[in-house]
Amino acid sequence: MSHSRAGEPPSAGRRAAPLTTATYSATEWELLTTLPGRVLVAAASPGPGRPTRDVAAGLVGLDALAAGRASDSDLVRAVVAAIYARHDGATAAVGGPTGPADLPPACRAAVRVLRRRADPADSAAYRQWVESVAVRVCRTGAPDPTDRWFLERLGDALGLRGR
Template sequence: MLAAEVLMSHSLAGEPPSAGRRAAPLTTAGYSTREWGLLTTLPGRVLVAAASPGPGRPARTVAAGLVGLDALAAGRASDSDLVRAVVATIYARDDSSTTPTGGLAGAADLPPVCRAVVRVLRRRADPADSAAYRQWVESVAVRVCRAGDPDPTDQRFLDRLGDALGLR
């Protein structure tokens, strides 16, 4: 299934939750507006950075970008309330008034943003939700990088991302 089909195949509003799963939390009261903004823009930033050429990194195809969108959408099926809430927020966002990447798209910008997100998660999130969120974000980059021809610079990008997310 193409990412565009995935995006349009289910309505986030009014769709019953998947079997045995609760719907995403209706509130983000545990997070400040700034913190929630970090959590909801990081996945898009990661997708854009993974799909963009960088020093020594190859350019990606449209298909790789669609793989990334599919990886983002896959978060809707997560067991984590936090991941599902983040995905719901991403898809509910009015794209005319916000930038999904928060204005930062380069790979060089990612480590400090990732570290800020990890600090927020340590303070506010359940450890299982924190781990699920960080692994989901990393999986977006992995899927984009592996959608094309393997390149050694991709592994370095993924290693730096994993370090910044506290997964290594």
């Protein structure tokens, strides 16, 4: 969440200055802006023992991504804006490997970046939003134990679970 220079929340009805990508290196920003799409693809993709998802699951995931536009977090809103601003097609929005096994290292890398550079409230909002994308996709079908396992691993990698 953005705060004024004095450390106080912005006054009601006004937002602090918009988040700039200058806070992050190009590599860090790429990681933060591609991770949500990678999570969506991994959650929607069948894997060993995981159910096959239909188009509706992908649409639910896209809706979960778009829900970040209404976030109180400047970081989440900036990431969503960057995702939607891409002109080079869906593969750029996803970026990199997207299998469930590839996500934990990417999530842990994102958490390290957020610890170094983001306001703690923005970090928490980003990590919870990314997890919410996977949760919404996984809930589109019948409850499945492999989805629970996937979501638990994702939550652990995002630093949302106690160890």
